[in-house]
Amino acid sequence: MNHVKLKNLPKSDRPYEKFLNFGEQALTDSELLSIIIKSGTKEMSSMEIARQLLVGKHNNILNIYDYSIEDLCHFPGIGKVKAIQIKAVAELSKRITKTNSGYHLRLDSPESIANYYMEQMRHLKKEVLIVAFFDTSCKFLGDTVLSVGCINYTIVSPREIFKSALEYNAKAVVLLHNHPSGVPIASSDDKKITKRVQEAGKLMDIQVMDHIIIGDNRYFSFKKENIIE
Template structure:
């Protein structure tokens, strides 16, 4: 029976922990970084090799942490339920770290700061997510709420839901944010229709829609920046 290989049993030159202590985390490969999380290998495989199996699937890079479904990840040799949970939690932490880092810079009048805030959270999603962001009279963000999750290319939103959320939060201004799973943020006809409906309702309710930001893959579209919402 083959012996399970752990990180501690690897030669010094191959141990991610020792390499980290000697050179720092930036000198570890993607597989070595994942091996620190995975910790132990399986019969005939070192932890670094298990990590490489994960990286060789799908996108063939770290995006696999986001995009390989939990059930499928468990079928990769050396990764069972516990390791899959750990790896999925690492992926979620990376999204939250990016969002937390961007939070202090969010400004209602600067669409890029809003796009930066939601980019890591939304650009990996394979369905459209629509979020309403709420701001006070001083343009400070009061909070946000996920209103709907749609198919691969559309989301369903009701103006009633949008403004119930805004009223409950005592918002003075709104911004809609949603992603395009295609990675291309150009607005569709449906996006234009939703934007116009919420814009008109906002004028009646006294809670204006200040922007609608569409998130792509490292890119975004702002109705405000493109003069399709004038405030």
Template sequence: MGKSGVGVGGTTIKEMPFSERPYEKLEQYGPQVLSDAELLAIIIRSGTRNDPSVSVARQILQLNPRGLGGIHQLTLEELKEIDGIGRVKSIQIKAIAELSKRLSKLHAMDKVRINSPSTVANIYMEEMRYLEQEHLKIVMLDTKNQITGDSLLSIGTVNASLVNPREVFIHALKQSAVQIILVHNHPSGDPEPSREDIAITNRVKEAGELLGIHLLDHLVIGDGSYISLKERNLC
């Protein structure tokens, strides 16, 4: 297991040749010119006695076939298997990965008008496609079909008997939503809707009609693909 610090003789960014130092490259040319490993090296700050921080960063990126895109899937224990990465650094890496994911989602949501299922899928695909359990979310829209917020309704197998429409619309009413969309993932990667998915959709749709809040769609997210129940005429 790696150590969170570096002992005497450890290689730090400051000990690298000036032209190879990520800090200086970022200051002079901007963050866009740095490689994924160099950006990650800035976060972890120091390497080990034998490996500079950029080399340690490359080892982290190689832990998942998706490289940078797979960092958020790595566990703290997997990160700590890298020499030079201990408790503190592994937590920092996970925190940065989560912040990056949230920033990406906020950017995608910013003043976007929801006019098709693909627009919703583009916002939630990366967040939900790799989840190991089913997550059901409600997405709330205003009169301009812009997202005003979302809320997590349940984690685990999505079951019509466990999803209470009352809980769904408590969130919608708090946000003054006029329309809502349900989004959940299938950990198997296959977005084909189940009977339970269809049953939940119908229950929520019927409850929404009584409250004057329209269920616009229900999306099932798979691994890189999705299915819209509205497009299937099931919503």
């Protein structure tokens, strides 16, 4: 394969110059990624390395969410420092998406809540249970991670959920957990957990407004499906 160094490309085709002349929107994913990678090897330019990173499970920029530091270090020219930089950019993109979605977060809208947590949870390799807290005026107060690993009826503790709710002075909660398979279908355990937490919430005068299961860019809402009222 012919190796073309970036400095040998026409100026208009070099990522840095293209960025300055036409703006970031004009660059392809591989060109933007090559700017982060910065330098290549004797055999490959940063652009060629970037293109390799985009070939895989998703065949697009979503690959960088799935790669671990160790995975990235197997690519030519990617050491630990560059791998950390790439993962830092991926994490920043999640946080930007979440922050932007937060402006539209509404307790009465399962879609807005699912969108808020989608990028944070859809790529996780393990099941994670998050509880979101709201006040009497439906204002979002914050959230907490309650469990990491297999989420089942015996592990989820209503006591821990409502202990955290009291710390936030919350009057309503929304349960969220992800399905690493990417398929957000409610299991019998999911339904049992929801009912158990709902019953405990009634005793505490704290309403369980919804239980949302996050999949791969899809979600399942107990409220939307009328399983929870």
